[in-house]
Amino acid sequence: MMRGLLSALLCTLFAATALSAAEAREEVVLGLSQNRVAITADFDGSEILIFGAVKRETPIPDTDPLEVIVTVAGPASPVTVRRKEKKLGIWVNADSVLVDSAPSFYAVATSGPFEDVLSDTEDLRHRVSVERAIRSVGAAMNIRGAQDFADAVVRIRQDEGLYSLRPSTVAVDQQTLFRTAIDMPANLTEGAYTTRVLLTRGGQVVSAYETVIDVRKVGLERFLYALSREQPFIYGIMSLVIAVLAGWGASAAFQLLRDR
Incomplete structure (x- = not known):
């Protein structure tokens, strides 16, 4: 019985080794x-x-x-x-x-x-x-x-x-x-x-x-992305300021062109 158990164990080990080698x-x-x-x-x-x-x-x-x-x-x-x-x-x-x-x-x-x-x-x-x-x-x-x-x-x-x-x-x-x-x-x-x-x-x-x-x-995109996630209040204020400045700049440019 012991010999049969040992033989089965060796066969299993051999099969596992062969499978591992194939893989x-x-x-x-x-x-x-x-x-x-x-x-x-x-x-x-x-x-x-x-x-x-x-x-x-x-x-x-x-x-x-x-x-x-x-x-x-x-x-x-x-x-x-x-x-x-x-x-x-x-x-x-x-x-x-x-x-x-x-x-x-x-x-x-x-x-x-x-x-x-x-x-x-x-x-x-x-x-x-x-x-x-x-x-x-x-x-x-x-x-x-x-x-x-x-x-x-x-x-x-x-x-x-x-x-x-x-x-x-x-x-x-x-x-x-x-x-x-x-x-x-x-x-x-x-x-x-x-x-x-x-x-x-x-x-x-x-x-x-x-x-x-x-x-x-990377660069400015990375800074703005991180700011919007980590400091949303500051990001919102900055966005508002940029929007106001952009609107004022466009208005000033239009006024200057019209005066000419």
């Missing part, structure tokens, strides 16, 4: 054209070049071809979505749902058609697709079409250029080198943008890597 067979070595984005007065967007290589300790597997998925996600926060209905000829807010967490920006780039690169099960597990990057805990039982509220968040932010799915935009060379570019619009939210690279074969994730791109306001 570590391919790893991501990543590079970014920049890991910090500065939002200034003339900021009109940015393009992040993401490139890297696959590190292997064994030959390239002679099975399914290697596919690459790159995701960039901005800071997430809850979002309240309201549905409008027409009552007595007037559009009014009706039902509302709190979407538990929605990234302020989300882009997915893949090396092939999304459904070929990642299985539905793996998508559910890793939350890769735009729809699954949004977490909605649930809605009241009396609200019909609760999923429509999360879909509305996706639709609105896609129209604003904040959410995007970019199939077949990751170039993969000889199953070893990969590269892609992610366009980031001007209306970015400050914070840490999580960047993930997933390697897949046959729709299954075989390796993952994660890093962060820091997006911050």
Whole structure:
């Protein structure tokens, strides 16, 4: 009995070691054209070049071809979505749902058609697709079409250029080198943008890597943003003074032109 137990333990240990070796067979070595984005007065967007290589300790597997998925996600926060209905000829807010967490920006780039690169099960597990990057805990039982509220968040932010799915935009060379570019619009939210690279074969994730791109306001924009959050009263007074001075200046200039 003792011998059988020892044999089973050794088999389990061997299987775990073999599985670990298989999982570590391919790893991501990543590079970014920049890991910090500065939002200034003339900021009109940015393009992040993401490139890297696959590190292997064994030959390239002679099975399914290697596919690459790159995701960039901005800071997430809850979002309240309201549905409008027409009552007595007037559009009014009706039902509302709190979407538990929605990234302020989300882009997915893949090396092939999304459904070929990642299985539905793996998508559910890793939350890769735009729809699954949004977490909605649930809605009241009396609200019909609760999923429509999360879909509305996706639709609105896609129209604003904040959410995007970019199939077949990751170039993969000889199953070893990969590269892609992610366009980031001007209306970015400050914070840490999580960047993930997933390697897949046959729709299954075989390796993952994660890093962060820091997006911050700088210069005068940073000062005004911090002042509005930390000293709202002073910010309000300053805004009022600037508005009065601007109005007086415009009036004086108009008066001067009229006198001529």
